[in-house]
Amino acid sequence: MELIMSPFIEQFEKFKxxxxxxxxxxxxxxxxxxxxxxxxxxxLVDELSKVNSACNYSIDLKDNFNEVYEQLRCNKTDYALVPAAYERITDFFWCKDFSNVLSFIYETPKYGIISKNDYVFSKSIDVKIASCPAVEKIVNFIGKDIQENYNLELVRTFSTAQAAEFVANGITDIGVTNESSYEIYKGKGIKFITPRYSAKILWVIFKNNKLD
Incomplete structure (x- = not known):
């Protein structure tokens, strides 16, 4: 077990x-x-502030992980935070200019499928479902009845927040999103129509070696 744990401990001590x-x-x-x-x-920022409370922390949110990648590549940020669930995280791992400097586990908000409050399913037309690639498979676990009874047309989004936005604005009929994104758009008349669950995800922090 020591061979498994020692690299993580070394990362943690160096980062700290x-x-x-x-x-x-x-x-x-x-x-x-x-x-x-x-x-x-x-x-992460809350935990880091326990080590250095005098540091000025800032979080820069981008529309997609391609922009996150470019921000790090161009030295416009200190670190990039990427979930292991991101389908192209290997782009970060295999960039010779990047290093994985810390990894940690964080449980996501609960995910489920939403619709407008007044939405009624119809077998006569396709059901448009919004989802980002990382959570498309959730439908297999919590939306089997929907899959079996209706023809789904997938509309890919960059994030779960955008999926909630698409449903709230009538761009799609239903969408896969999380509770934190739902809270932002619930005033636009949306609701969860399936059970919800979360996942314990590994999150990876990358830095550009040129900053050393």
């Missing part, structure tokens, strides 16, 4: 040492407000 000497720290991740990435970044 560097953190103590910082006066400011910027983290870039996926937005907008309400995404699981945003929630994880807020959790």
């Amino acid at each position: 040492f560097e953190l103590r000497h910082k006066s400011s720290l910027k983290i870039v991740t996926l937005g907008p407000v309400g995404t699981s990435s945003n929630c994880a970044a807020l959790f």
